[in-house]
């Protein structure tokens with residue numbers, strides 16, 4: 001990966017972390033709709049609590065951490081058949097929004 005892209009990624013991650021503490025209501029609402037639309041709610045619920053014993057609770061988890069995990073699932077760096085598939089459908093902006101939404105639950 002070119003060095004320039006790394007700086008962009010670090011910037012995005014930092015921005016995601018900074019915004020977590022003061023999530024704007026409209027963004028959080030958008031996160032709920034996106035979580036429903038992309039299917040996260042089937043396993044993580046609307047409130048981030050796993051709907052079954054094999055689905056982790058992600059409510060209140062750090063947004064920056066979740067954003068990184070979603071990126072790793074998408075790249076295949078973190079391996080889990082379900083989440084690798086889920087992350088494939090997401091853009092960076094969507095990952096950031098979902099991470100912030102679940103962090104705020």
Ligand code: HEC
Nearest residue numbers: 038039040042043054055056058066069080082083086098
């Ligand atoms: C079919 C069930 C299912 C769906 C749908 C699903 N997940 Fe997951 N999710 C899981 C499972 C199972 C794990 C644990 C995977 C592992 O062991 O790495 C997980 C892990 C995660 C993690 C990492 C948690 C941690 O503690 O490291 C995040 C973040 C996450 N999911 C977010 C999402 C988001 C956002 C969506 C929607 C785009 C989504 N998931 C959709 C089942 C699901």
